[in-house]
Amino acid sequence: MSRRRPSPDVAIVxxxxxxxxxxxxxxxxxxxxxxxxxALADAGLDKSRVDxxxxxxxxxxxxxxxVIGKLLGISPAYSAxxxxxxxxxxxxxxxxxxxxxxxxTVALTxxxxxxxxxxxxxxxxxxxxxxxxxxxxxxxAAMALRRHQFRYGTTEEQFAHIAVNQRANAxxxxxxxxxxxxxxxxxxxxxxxxxxxRRADVTMISDGGVALVMTSADxxxxxxxxPVYLLGTAQTTAFREFRDEDHLLRPWLRxxxxxxxxxxxxxxxxxxxxYLQDPTAVWVLQMLEWFGxxxxxxxxxxxxxxxxxxDGKIPVNTNGGHLSESYMWGWLHVVELxxxxxxxxxxxxxxxADVGMYGSTMAFEKGAASIxxxxx
Amino acid sequence: xxxxxxxxxxxxxxxxxxxxxxxxxxxxxxxxxxACGALRWPASTRCPECLGADVTWxxxxxxGRVWSMATYHRAFQPAFAGDxxxxxxxxxxxxGPTMIGRLVDPAGLGPGSQVVAVFEPLTSQVTLxxxxxxx
Numbered sequence: 214m215s216r217r218r219p220s221p222d223v224a225i226v227x228x229x230x231x232x233x234x235x236x237x238x239x240x241x242x243x244x245x246x247x248x249x250x251x252a253l254a255d256a257g258l259d260k261s262r263v264d265x266x267x268x269x270x271x272x273x274x275x276x277x278x279x280v281i282g283k284l285l286g287i288s289p290a291y292s293a294x295x296x297x298x299x300x301x302x303x304x305x306x307x308x309x310x311x312x313x314x315x316x317x318t319v320a321l322t323x324x325x326x327x328x329x330x331x332x333x334x335x336x337x338x339x340x341x342x343x344x345x346x347x348x349x350x351x352x353x354a355a356m357a358l359r360r361h362q363f364r365y366g367t368t369e370e371q372f373a374h375i376a377v378n379q380r381a382n383a384x385x386x387x388x389x390x391x392x393x394x395x396x397x398x399x400x401x402x403x404x405x406x407x408x409x410x411r412r413a414d415v416t417m418i419s420d421g422g423v424a425l426v427m428t429s430a431d432x433x434x435x436x437x438x439x440p441v442y443l444l445g446t447a448q449t450t451a452f453r454e455f456r457d458e459d460h461l462l463r464p465w466l467r468x469x470x471x472x473x474x475x476x477x478x479x480x481x482x483x484x485x486x487x488y489l490q491d492p493t494a495v496w497v498l499q500m501l502e503w504f505g506x507x508x509x510x511x512x513x514x515x516x517x518x519x520x521x522x523x524d525g526k527i528p529v530n531t532n533g534g535h536l537s538e539s540y541m542w543g544w545l546h547v548v549e550l551x552x553x554x555x556x557x558x559x560x561x562x563x564x565x566a567d568v569g570m571y572g573s574t575m576a577f578e579k580g581a582a583s584i585x586x587x588x589x
Numbered sequence: 590x591x592x593x594x595x596x597x598x599x600x601x602x603x604x605x606x607x608x609x610x611x612x613x614x615x616x617x618x619x620x621x622x623x624a625c626g627a628l629r630w631p632a633s634t635r636c637p638e639c640l641g642a643d644v645t646w647x648x649x650x651x652x653g654r655v656w657s658m659a660t661y662h663r664a665f666q667p668a669f670a671g672d673x674x675x676x677x678x679x680x681x682x683x684x685g686p687t688m689i690g691r692l693v694d695p696a697g698l699g700p701g702s703q704v705v706a707v708f709e710p711l712t713s714q715v716t717l718x719x720x721x722x723x724x
Contacts, residue, residue: 408662
């Protein structure tokens, strides 16, 4: 597009995260309500001032705005439920709601009891192939890595650094579930789950809840927390059938990164902390390349050389990500991004983190990116 | 393999029924658009190219090229535990559409390999379409 898009002009002013892991006996909605309370406390906000509510439908179909709103005891002017299981889509909707004047102070919630509820993530990947065992996101992700190996010579050892790095970050994160040290050798010696992916390359399933509070950039100064401004956004879909032998690499992600950067007036070199949603480590490899943090096909050597470590050129998933922190559909990636930009990340703090980026995808259907900064 | 425990297709679904009928005869057929001719897979009620609603099923060669493959070492449903390890591939058929299915004898196969559809009966009514190295 030729015309420069207006700035989103919104900020995150509150974050809340419940305990993660196993929360037996608790429903997804109860967990979401707890997260809402924590985010409001962080923002120093009374619930009566929340005039927008955006909930994320949970694993078992629960968590709709009509139910969560009742549990919260609020009647906001605006409410909606998003089905799309990544936090980017919720954040972008909140920005639209605020820009349209439908609400000023929007709470975003997500809660799940997928682990203790024994959610079945071995669901079919495609109708006819599923009857012959094509199940779980690890299947297409493994195919995507195999294709990357074929195309660019990426080795299993190079790729293994993603999971090992995120485990090292999780060890510095009190919220994280998987904190036991994982060496490269241990990881490479572990059995395949879906070859060439091993267990630590694929997300856990966890219970937990996360909530955010967003408001207009003009009002952000009214809150006690340091605002984290949304500077650029982009989304894309990839619904139409691809007849491209490299479609497993999801080349449409290049456009998501380019448009988000153009929107923010920034580039990869400006990003201090990077969050890439990781139901499998393959998605990290892909987004590093398509967003321009390294060259196409160079993701393997890039991670093996330590560039994405906490002390590297561009720290990635400093929280441990889905692989080691918790499986919260990206919501905790955003909490960590906010904490880093506020300087509240403790032993994981990246010095002078000023700009953060969050990229997420819905498998082979959708992609999105957000760029945040400490300054408008 | 114990077919009783495995998920089975709905053979009465009119959108896919011809696929299974032809598979039982050892042939690979796909829905094509009666208006614009485009083949589509997975099967759907309308053509995603021109949105035409009329279908003409066409026999295809079953020959294709592997884009990539993955080998399952974990059964995400108990019915597949006895099959481990098994390999699933995405195959671009020479007629254009891609299909996903098991690779029979995957040793030595990889991205770029030429394969051909093979037909393996699962029950008296269901024949699976899989792929094997092209001769």
